[in-house]
Amino acid sequence: MYGLCFTLWAPLPAIVITHYDYLKDAFVTQGDAFITRINRPPETLPQAHNNTGVLVSSRENWRLQRRTSLKILRDFGLSRNLMEEQVMRSVHEMLQQIENINDKKKVDMFWPIRLCVGNVINESLFGYHYKYDDADRFKNFVQIADRHLRAALGKLQLLMTAFPWLRHVPIIRELGYHKIGTTPFCETLCAVFSIKDLSRKRLLIKSKSMMERVNQKILSTPTKILSTPRQMKQTGNPGLDMPNLCSRFLYPEIQDKVREKIFEVVGTSRLPSMSDKPNMPYTQAVIHEVQRHSNMIPVMLFHTNTEDVVVKGQNVPTGTLVFGQIWSIMKNDSMFDESQKFNPSRYLQADGKTLNNAVIEKKIPFGIGKKACAGEGLARMELFLIFSAFIQKYEFIANSNIDLSPDWGGVLTSKSYTCQLIPQTV
Numbered sequence: 524m525y526g527l528c529f530t531l532w533a534p535l536p537a538i539v540i541t542h543y544d545y546l547k548d549a550f551v552t553q554g555d556a557f558i559t560r561i562n563r564p565p566e567t568l569p570q571a572h573n574n575t576g577v578l579v580s581s582r583e584n585w586r587l588q589r590r591t592s593l594k595i596l597r598d599f600g601l602s603r604n605l606m607e608e609q610v611m612r613s614v615h616e617m618l619q620q621i622e623n624i625n626d627k628k629k630v631d632m633f634w635p636i637r638l639c640v641g642n643v644i645n646e647s648l649f650g651y652h653y654k655y656d657d658a659d660r661f662k663n664f665v666q667i668a669d670r671h672l673r674a675a676l677g678k679l680q681l682l683m684t685a686f687p688w689l690r691h692v693p694i695i696r697e698l699g700y701h702k703i704g705t706t707p708f709c710e711t712l713c714a715v716f717s718i719k720d721l722s723r724k725r726l727l728i729k730s731k732s733m734m735e736r737v738n739q740k741i742l743s744t745p746t747k748i749l750s751t752p753r754q755m756k757q758t759g760n761p762g763l764d765m766p767n768l769c770s771r772f773l774y775p776e777i778q779d780k781v782r783e784k785i786f787e788v789v790g791t792s793r794l795p796s797m798s799d800k801p802n803m804p805y806t807q808a809v810i811h812e813v814q815r816h817s818n819m820i821p822v823m824l825f826h827t828n829t830e831d832v833v834v835k836g837q838n839v840p841t842g843t844l845v846f847g848q849i850w851s852i853m854k855n856d857s858m859f860d861e862s863q864k865f866n867p868s869r870y871l872q873a874d875g876k877t878l879n880n881a882v883i884e885k886k887i888p889f890g891i892g893k894k895a896c897a898g899e900g901l902a903r904m905e906l907f908l909i910f911s912a913f914i915q916k917y918e919f920i921a922n923s924n925i926d927l928s929p930d931w932g933g934v935l936t937s938k939s940y941t942c943q944l945i946p947q948t949v
């Protein structure tokens with residue numbers, strides 16, 4: 524830990540914020556100054572056109588894309604019951620799939636969870652979902668997106684962030700730009716469009732024309748913003764996965780307590796629904812703690828400021844690269860007592876029933892400010908419905924020692940594990 528807010532020369536000056544109060548001062552209090560991304564690799568690599576898509580666009584383009592995306596999500600039912608119904612359909616299908624597993628002594632939960640989450644967004648955006656026994660295309664798609672996310676943070680990529688002109692040097696362009704940038708993008712498109720066995724050259728040519736097709740489509744349909752290739756990648760993206768599920772295997776007493784509360788409020792004849800959520804503060808507290816303790820996105824994406832700002836007394840000149848280090852904030856004892864400990868009770872007041880909003884506010888897995896996660900509402904709904912359905916239906920017992928240290932990447936993922944599932948009845 525180098526301090527609450529420090530400059531890193533790598534070789535561009537980048538300010539790294541590791542304290543909630545500094546982050547809030549910059550991204551919330553002075554949020555209008557931080558609505559730009561850096562427009563450099565790795566952000567720009569998969570983009571067919573500059574300054575497009577919600578995630579990496581800036582200023583007016585971003586405002587328009589974000590506003591429209593949120594409107595489309597709302598129209599698709601995010602703020603109404605429709606989205607809950609969509610999530611529940613996916614949960615039912617996943618539970619059915621799990622029920623069909625004969626040997627529940629050694630179950631790998633990786634694909635059931637990915638498919639459940641991926642199917643929600645696929646069904647909403649593209650109108651179809653993958654069956655559990657016919658999901659090879661989806662799996663291929665997820666693996667490509669995963670590889671791309673890992674590669675995007677490679678050394679060459681970081682070098683190109685510092686010196687974007689390097690992409691014009693032929694050898695670097697080949698290694699760094701195509702290999703890490705365009706090829707995974709082509710592969711993703713091929714996975715989406717079911718194209719097989721193309722040579723690399725044909726792949727690039729083919730992908731270029733597909734990109735054009737996709738872009739034409741993007742530019743000519745009202746849902747273009749949610750259908751950009753980048754978002755298509757996100758449908759299978761590990762970033763949309765549930766956080767590390769392992770946390771709860773290590774704490775059987777917490778698992779039992781959540782189940783007890785679910786049985787009290789919901790019973791066993793139906794699955795938990797969003798209307799039960801206010802009556803289940805302990806379950807909410809456990810989910811908050813899973814997201815803090817097994818945080819998935821360690822650093823907020825690249826931000827720069829459009830005007831000079833002063834963050835808690837420190838000058839940040841226009842155009843500075845600013846990183847909000849979510850990981851350090853959520854693992855900091857000054858913000859979360861004994862932060863290494865998995866302790867859901869920290870989110871509850873002394874009565875054990877009322878949520879402690881002052882602590883919850885500092886837990887920021889979705890980022891903070893104007894460019895915070897646009898899918899937070901959907902993600903939180905999925906977390907609640909999937910997690911509580913799991914615990915209501917099964918007891919999860921780890922088969923071996925669970926290692927909670929994450930696999931490092933743009934998105935932190937859990938190490939592989941298997942578990943025993945014991946069906947629950949009262």
Ligand code: HEM
Binds near residue numbers: 766819891894902
């Ligand atoms: C547990 C799941 C999720 C987590 C932890 C998460 C976290 C994040 C984080 C940390 C950011 C970057 C914020 C920043 O740089 O300031 C982000 C951005 C974003 N997320 Fe998520 N996210 C999740 C799920 C989703 C879902 C389900 C969707 C889509 C339905 C989504 C769509 C987006 C978009 C569009 C942005 C870019 C927002 C902008 O730049 O304006 N996310 N997310």
